[in-house]
Amino acid sequence: MWYHVEIEDHSIISCRIIGKFRLNGQKLTNPVAVGDEVEFEMEQDGKGIIKKILPRKNYVVRQSPRKKHYLHLLASNVDQAILIMTIRNPNLKQGFIDRFLLMTEPYNIPTTIVFNKADLLEEDDLLMFEYLKDIYEDIGYPVFKVSAIEGEGIEKLREHLANKISLIGGQSGVGKSTLINAVLPGIDLRTDDISDYTGKGQHTTTFAEMFQLPGGGQIIDTPGIKTLAFSHLEPKDITHNFREIFVASEHCKFSNCSHRNEPKCAVKEGVEEGTISELRYANYLQLMDDTEGQNYWERHKDM
Numbered sequence: 001m002w003y004h005v006e007i008e009d010h011s012i013i014s015c016r017i018i019g020k021f022r023l024n025g026q027k028l029t030n031p032v033a034v035g036d037e038v039e040f041e042m043e044q045d046g047k048g049i050i051k052k053i054l055p056r057k058n059y060v061v062r063q064s065p066r067k068k069h070y071l072h073l074l075a076s077n078v079d080q081a082i083l084i085m086t087i088r089n090p091n092l093k094q095g096f097i098d099r100f101l102l103m104t105e106p107y108n109i110p111t112t113i114v115f116n117k118a119d120l121l122e123e124d125d126l127l128m129f130e131y132l133k134d135i136y137e138d139i140g141y142p143v144f145k146v147s148a149i150e151g152e153g154i155e156k157l158r159e160h161l162a163n164k165i166s167l168i169g170g171q172s173g174v175g176k177s178t179l180i181n182a183v184l185p186g187i188d189l190r191t192d193d194i195s196d197y198t199g200k201g202q203h204t205t206t207f208a209e210m211f212q213l214p215g216g217g218q219i220i221d222t223p224g225i226k227t228l229a230f231s232h233l234e235p236k237d238i239t240h241n242f243r244e245i246f247v248a249s250e251h252c253k254f255s256n257c258s259h260r261n262e263p264k265c266a267v268k269e270g271v272e273e274g275t276i277s278e279l280r281y282a283n284y285l286q287l288m289d290d291t292e293g294q295n296y297w298e299r300h301k302d303m
């Protein structure tokens, strides 16, 4: 595996890395990620060997899709994340938003949700967009509507990206690379029609790559994410990273309230009163169940 390391004069050195690397004691499928700062030594052949990864300001990590007990590092040292979603083509998978936010909340990485392919939206789809926009903007995540093909919203997105390091993430086929092409004309990233939107289709972008914005800042294109699973998380990580649920939990009767069946639960009250979105709460319960289920089998795997 070769990593492209950019040096001060902006030239690129191909580097390898030797040894095993861990993150908080957990095994990683990839020792370095886009956005990492590294120290390396030059070899005689003009290639380098990475000797050290500098401390990370933050990182975005998930369970490896191939190896359950490994983590996959998506990117490090980012200023913000931009989650690209679609309502049509591929059809909306709303649960993906809250799963994605579980990767960015632990480090408080500001996240914007961008609905692409606005040109395909019909009346009902626009209502769905407004519904989700209200929910997420209410809890502090900006929500945009853009069309990479027709140019709607691209200037606003470009301004939003200026002078920042932005991770662009989302499922395959939502138009991440097409959007980067629209924001940065001339870089001409490969994009493709994906015949099979169920997720079995080929990913067009196969590795994460960082691009310079002309006025300053960087943008990171990443391969499409099929599913997001979190066997490395515990129920308390879910509780802490649904931000409005965490804020409300201060007023629950029990300090270790799981916000499911406990009496005098401020979160359940919030859902009833409408200050906490029912959709978010349903997703929260689902993720709590998932994590507990996983951990159950984890604890009993030797049986």
Ligand SMILES: Nc1nc2c(ncn2[C@@H]2O[C@H](COP(=O)(O)OP(=O)(O)OP(=O)(O)O)[C@@H](O)[C@H]2O)c(=O)[nH]1
Pocket (backbone or CB within 6 Å): 116, 117, 118, 119, 120, 146, 147, 148, 149, 150, 170, 171, 172, 173, 174, 175, 176, 177, 178, 179, 190, 191, 192, 193, 194, 202, 203, 204, 205, 206, 222, 223, 224, 225
């Ligand atoms: N109608 C419409 N189609 C779009 C838009 N943006 C992208 N597409 C199309 O969606 C398809 C997938 O676009 P890509 O940019 O390759 O998607 P991606 O998210 O980078 O996919 P991966 O690299 O596999 O993760 C292409 O056929 C694009 O032309 C848009 O705003 N409107």
Ligand SMILES: [Mg+2]
Pocket (backbone or CB within 6 Å): 176, 177, 178, 190, 191, 204, 205, 221, 222, 223, 224
């Ligand atoms: Mg792509």
Ligand SMILES: [Zn+2]
Pocket (backbone or CB within 6 Å): 249, 252, 253, 257, 258, 259, 260, 262, 264, 265, 266, 267, 268
């Ligand atoms: Zn509670």
